[in-house]
Amino acid sequence: MTSNWDFLGNAWAVDMLKKHVTHQAVRHAYLLTGPSGLGRRTLALRFAQALDCPKPAAPGEPCRTCKTCRQIEAMQYPDLAVVQAEREGGVLKVEKIREVQHSLALKPYQGRYRVALFLRFDEANPSAANALLKTLEEAPAYVVLLLTAETPEQLLPTIVSRCEILRLRPLPIADVEAFLTEKGADGSRAALLAHLSGGRPGYALHLMENPGALDFRRQRLDDLEHLLGAGRGERFAYAESLARDKEAFRSVLLLWLAYWRDVLLCASGAAAPLTNVDRAAPIEALAARLSLAEARQRVTDMEGAVARLEKNVNPRLLAEVLLLDWPHGGA
Numbered sequence: 001m002t003s004n005w006d007f008l009g010n011a012w013a014v015d016m017l018k019k020h021v022t023h024q025a026v027r028h029a030y031l032l033t034g035p036s037g038l039g040r041r042t043l044a045l046r047f048a049q050a051l052d053c054p055k056p057a058a059p060g061e062p063c064r065t066c067k068t069c070r071q072i073e074a075m076q077y078p079d080l081a082v083v084q085a086e087r088e089g090g091v092l093k094v095e096k097i098r099e100v101q102h103s104l105a106l107k108p109y110q111g112r113y114r115v116a117l118f119l120r121f122d123e124a125n126p127s128a129a130n131a132l133l134k135t136l137e138e139a140p141a142y143v144v145l146l147l148t149a150e151t152p153e154q155l156l157p158t159i160v161s162r163c164e165i166l167r168l169r170p171l172p173i174a175d176v177e178a179f180l181t182e183k184g185a186d187g188s189r190a191a192l193l194a195h196l197s198g199g200r201p202g203y204a205l206h207l208m209e210n211p212g213a214l215d216f217r218r219q220r221l222d223d224l225e226h227l228l229g230a231g232r233g234e235r236f237a238y239a240e241s242l243a244r245d246k247e248a249f250r251s252v253l254l255l256w257l258a259y260w261r262d263v264l265l266c267a268s269g270a271a272a273p274l275t276n277v278d279r280a281a282p283i284e285a286l287a288a289r290l291s292l293a294e295a296r297q298r299v300t301d302m303e304g305a306v307a308r309l310e311k312n313v314n315p316r317l318l319a320e321v322l323l324l325d326w327p328h329g330g331a
Contacts, residue, residue: 037203170199
């Protein structure tokens with residue numbers, strides 16, 4: 001795995017970045033896209049190590065052990081600026097961009113390059129996006145800007161056009177399962193977590209190392225299945241409690257979205273593996289009760305709810321409308 005920067009999967013992306021370093025053809029800006037938990041940040045940090053490691057094992061191969069590499073890994077290197085919203089699903093404001101713009105005008109303290117890493121830039125508000133556009137247009141030659149986002153379509157076209165785009169893809173489930181087994185997970189647990197991750201090794205590792213995340217998932221999927229058989233009053237009461245914590249609400253929506261996508265897969269007869277393999281029986285039963293159009297509508301509603309929550313709509317009203325539109329009769 002060393003030749004792949006100790007990075008799991010997407011070897012083509014590592015190879016491209018390695019060649020840019022080796023052939024001194026480094027671009028001034030890169031956009032790493034793909035779902036959260038896939039390794040966008042890890043790959044960006046490996047690239048930063050390759051750019052500034054003072055004693056690479058080979059051209060384009062950071063040693064990963066020197067002080068510089070260790071500082072970059074910990075995101076505490078003086079020539080590395082990390083910019084992100086205060087929480088996942090939050091808003092990246094223009095003030096954060098302005099804070100880093102001054103430092104980018106200064107020459108590197110230690111390394112060859114000064115690197116700015118903009119995590120989850122799809123969370124940037126319009127003012128922040130426009131501020132970064134100015135930086136992209138005027139960045140000095142010793143500055144490399146690294147952006148991460150789920151898709152390029154979520155960003156301003158003028159930003160995307162100024163970046164080298166690397167579209168990272170989820171890994172085969174079997175590869176993630178093998179990775180988790182190497183990390184110490186037993187066979188059945190590794191298989192479940194690999195499926196739940198949807199081919200995202202970072203998210204799989206998070207689930208493995210945080211039992212509370214699995215408990216949260218179990219409870220919220222139990223809630224979903226119970227609510228399908230509940231009346232309006234109980235749904236209203238649940239919506240009220242759900243809306244009290246916006247961050248937790250977003251996490252619940254993402255879990256429910258994955259569940260409804262599995263229902264859609266079953267309703268369509270697709271051969272693709274389920275994400276929630278441990279819930280196969282209730283998912284298949286629910287899919288048998290719904291038409292393909294109904295299942296698709298539930299997925300569309302869930303995707304819309306995630307987007308609207310991030311735009312600061314009234315969370316209680318959002319939860320109420322969402323739950324009242326669900327079909328009745330247990331999962």
